[in-house]
Amino acid sequence: MAHGLALDHAAWSSPWRSRSVRDKGVLCLGLLLCAVSLPPFPGAAAVGVVSLALLLGPIRAGWVRLGRILWLPVVSILIGVATVAVSVSWAGGLVLQVTPEGLTMAAGLAIRSFAATCAMFTLACSTPMIDLLSALRHLRVPDPLIEIAALIYRFTFGLLESAGAIHQAQQARLGYATRSAAMRSASMGVAALFLRSWDRARRLESGLAGRGYEDALRTLEPVHRRSTAFLVGSLVLLAAILAGSLAWGVWR
Secondary structure: OHHHHHHHHHHHHHHHHHEEEEHHHHHHHHHHHHHHHHHHHHHHHHHHHHHHHHHOOOOOOOOOHHHHHHHHHHHHHHHHHHHHEEEEEEEEOEEEEOOOHHHHHHHHHHHHHHHHHHHHHHOOOOOOOOHHHHHHHOOOOOOOHHHHHHHHHHHHHHHHHHHHHHHHHHHHHOOOOOOOHHHHHHHHHHHHEEEEEEEHHHHHHHHHHHHHOOOOOOOOOOOOOOOOOHHHHHHHHHHHHHHHHHHHHHHO
16 A cells, blocks of 8 residues: 555656656657667666666655565566576476576566666656556557546546545554454454445545536646657667667677
8 A cells, every 4th residue: 555655655756747658658758668678787786777877867766665666576577586596397296497598587587677667667657657558648548547547547536535544543442452343443443444335435426426427538638848858868879778788788
């Protein structure tokens, strides 16, 4: 939960929030393509460094907030890398072995995965969800899909608020004083949260039906500035990463 809230707060408070999704999309998707298509070193490594520099520099995510955002993906990457680094065989019994080839492959996978993750968070930490949904609408994505995504996004915060209120009420009644009490409070909290979410969804559906909802709820969109200089600079940066990676490969 903290991961999602930190990501949302970073997007809304970023100085890049007013930039066009087109400009940021070209840069971030270009970084993502470089991370997955270029060699891990120096191509993907350069993408990771550039993405971190953007997150901590112009996007202003901050070290603390960025740590809260990245810790879960980093743990997932480490788990996946561990399965690649360790080879399993059966020779009279279970044998776990770490080979140089496995370590090399695991290191490349870790660099590439971390770079791609940072590239995607460069877009996520600078663009709120409503701007992404508006961009999808301009790309002619069907309205029902966009509305489902928007309702899930907005409904999530209602669930977080309800879960926090239930947890605070249980703590005030010493519901987590002992282990057995904590398990009982957790089960009762989940049940109460399920009932509240079901009732909230039913009331939301009734409210939309009463307002004549059919396929989409259009709202005013803020004006985002498009910058030719930003777009050209992004293409130059991507070309530099590509050229540097190719030059390194030729030199090696």
